[in-house]
């Protein structure tokens with residue numbers, strides 16, 4: 001039999017931990033509700049799901065940038081950065097949280113069909129959030145160049161030179177049909193770097209297995225204000241604001 005007192009105590013604990021800023025019992029509560037959902041009265045299941053969603057510590061938030069909106073000019077204008085970050089990225093965050101709430105409810109109700117139907121929204125909005133978090137960190141007003149470390153060695157081994165890598169990644173990224181992303185990734189199977197593209201907001205690792213090191217957003221919202229329809233000019237210019245230190249750190253973490 002389902003122990004309603006246990007559920008209630010978990011919810012009370014959840015509220016108190018949220019209020020104290022420490023969400024440590026969320027996963028236990030989530031597991032308890034999901035495991036017991038088949039035995040829960042539907043109204044209890046629904047209200048539990050709503051509580052889980054509203055109190056969950058898994059709410060995603062728009063990250064702050066480590067530089068000002070105008071810091072990447074003239075490569076990317078302040079107008080583009082503000083729209084891209086505060087409007088476009090923020091919309092992915094809002095819709096990701098809404099999707100997770102719906103998935104919580106569907107799973108708690110034991111509705112497999114409804115859960116599956118939400119996977120497209122999860123991929124699009126979750127991918128959009130992941131991709132843009134990576135993208136902002138890719139960029140820097142103080143682009144440093146390669147440091148002579150493992151990244152430079154890996155680029156030279158795979159492509160011959162940094163210039164050759166840039167040329168290949170630019171061409172591949174410019175050629176994306178419609179909206180998507182060009183990526184430099186680490187292939188765990190070969191231990192080498194690869195260039196890849198993803199359509200829409202499909203996240204690199206979840207869809208290809210490559211670990212993302214450097215991404216270029218070629219949705220028109222990323223460049224239309226500054227470059228109109230001339231995508232190649234945007235892609236060629238973005239190399240001037242790449243934060244190679246971050247790419248180096250991601251390679252080290254990926255290995």
Ligand code: MN3
Pocket residue numbers: 084088132217219221222
């Ligand atoms: Mn974008």
